[in-house]
Amino acid sequence: MIELLFLLLPAAAASGWWLGRRDRHRRGLRPASAYPDLVRGLNYLLAEQPDKAIDLFVRLTEVDRETAEIYLALGSLFRRRGEVDRAIRIHSHLIERPQLTPELRGLALFELGQDYLGAGLLDRAEALFHKLVRLNLQTERALESLREIYQRERDWQRCLEVTDQLAELIGVRHPAEVAHYHCELAEEARCRQDLATARAQIDLALAADPNCVRALLLEGQMALAAGESERALELFKRVATQGPTYVPEVLPDLIRAMESCGEDVIAELARLVGKQANPLLILALSERIEHSQGVPAALDFLADYLARWADLAVLERLLALRARAAGPDDRARHYAQVALGVARHLLQGQAPYHCERCGFQAQALHWQCPSCRSWGTIVAVLPQPIL
Numbered sequence: 001m002i003e004l005l006f007l008l009l010p011a012a013a014a015s016g017w018w019l020g021r022r023d024r025h026r027r028g029l030r031p032a033s034a035y036p037d038l039v040r041g042l043n044y045l046l047a048e049q050p051d052k053a054i055d056l057f058v059r060l061t062e063v064d065r066e067t068a069e070i071y072l073a074l075g076s077l078f079r080r081r082g083e084v085d086r087a088i089r090i091h092s093h094l095i096e097r098p099q100l101t102p103e104l105r106g107l108a109l110f111e112l113g114q115d116y117l118g119a120g121l122l123d124r125a126e127a128l129f130h131k132l133v134r135l136n137l138q139t140e141r142a143l144e145s146l147r148e149i150y151q152r153e154r155d156w157q158r159c160l161e162v163t164d165q166l167a168e169l170i171g172v173r174h175p176a177e178v179a180h181y182h183c184e185l186a187e188e189a190r191c192r193q194d195l196a197t198a199r200a201q202i203d204l205a206l207a208a209d210p211n212c213v214r215a216l217l218l219e220g221q222m223a224l225a226a227g228e229s230e231r232a233l234e235l236f237k238r239v240a241t242q243g244p245t246y247v248p249e250v251l252p253d254l255i256r257a258m259e260s261c262g263e264d265v266i267a268e269l270a271r272l273v274g275k276q277a278n279p280l281l282i283l284a285l286s287e288r289i290e291h292s293q294g295v296p297a298a299l300d301f302l303a304d305y306l307a308r309w310a311d312l313a314v315l316e317r318l319l320a321l322r323a324r325a326a327g328p329d330d331r332a333r334h335y336a337q338v339a340l341g342v343a344r345h346l347l348q349g350q351a352p353y354h355c356e357r358c359g360f361q362a363q364a365l366h367w368q369c370p371s372c373r374s375w376g377t378i379v380a381v382l383p384q385p386i387l
């Protein structure tokens with residue numbers, strides 16, 4: 001609790017509570033002795049008795065600007081410490097004070113909304129943030145919080161409505177996020193076989209963000225499913241240009257489209273590898289080479305790649321092929337199998353995806369990072385070049 005008080009000092013100082021008498025007089029503020037209950041409350045905090053402190057604070061009916069700022073700082077500190085019930089008591093008390101200015105009432109309502117969010121009481125938080133928007137108080141922060149709530153609830157239509165309001169009222173636009181909301185709606189429509197709606201949502205995604213790789217991937221997959229291989233291939237090639245890191249996500253579909261269009265799959269995959277060395281792409285290409293040209297050619301291809309890139313997944317493939325290629329009595333088979341065991345052990349500790357913003361490690365691609373909630377920041381972990 002001591003650190004809580006230290007954190008409160010700047011708020012108290014800023015509010016004039018800690019200022020010297022002359023300065024207080026000059027600023028028309030009341031001396032510390034005018035806040036005996038507040039001082040008693042802070043003493044309770046010092047004595048690690050936060051509930052007694054809060055009981056005392058909520059009995060105080062007179063709240064001026066200085067005390068309101070201390071209440072706000074105290075409430076948000078309780079919330080950050082995970083003590084949401086205490087934060088709710090403080091902020092609820094504050095918003096009931098009739099003498100509060102609209103600005104402070106807006107701040108207190110917003111903080112209470114954050115408390116409800118922290119406690120998982122989304123309905124109550126939602127109602128408070130809507131109230132703030134209606135009152136034109138803390139509008140941008142309230143709308144951003146509503147967007148967060150609707151994202152958690154996967155209510156993409158409402159996410160779009162809130163981003164529209166943000167653009168209209170504040171001038172803040174979120175084109176990448178809007179495109180993802182439309183992609184989410186397109187995927188939902190596709191799941192229920194409503195292909196017309198899915199296509200319309202993809203168009204809206206691309207209208208919001210022409211660089212939305214996810215929309216191109218979706219449209220390509222839908223085109224392939226509808227037998228439009230050339231259209232699918234064209235879209236997948238746009239993905240390879242705009243977001244090569246996402247090519248492996250549709251690799252089987254891409255290879256199917258290439259085969260349907262009579263393309264040289266090995267040459268085309270090699271061209272994509274030239275754009276970006278992605279382990280999944282290398283593995284797919286090595287499989288093709290193995291089937292068409294045999295194991296030695298695949299081994300040469302993998303060894304050539306590993307001479308330039310430190311890539312454990314590809315090393316594992318090379319060792320597996322090497323072990324398979326050696327004769328049953330060959331010592332080289334034994335050595336390759338031992339090395340293969342080590343490579344597989346190390347691979348288990350590696351996440352194939354990570355968030356470029358917060359570093360979150362993932363086993364699968366998420367369009368929205370489960371940790372920092374950013375959109376489009378989770379990408380495949382790419383190998384390091386060997387210098």
Ligand SMILES: [Zn+2]
Binds near residue numbers: 355
């Ligand atoms: Zn993240």
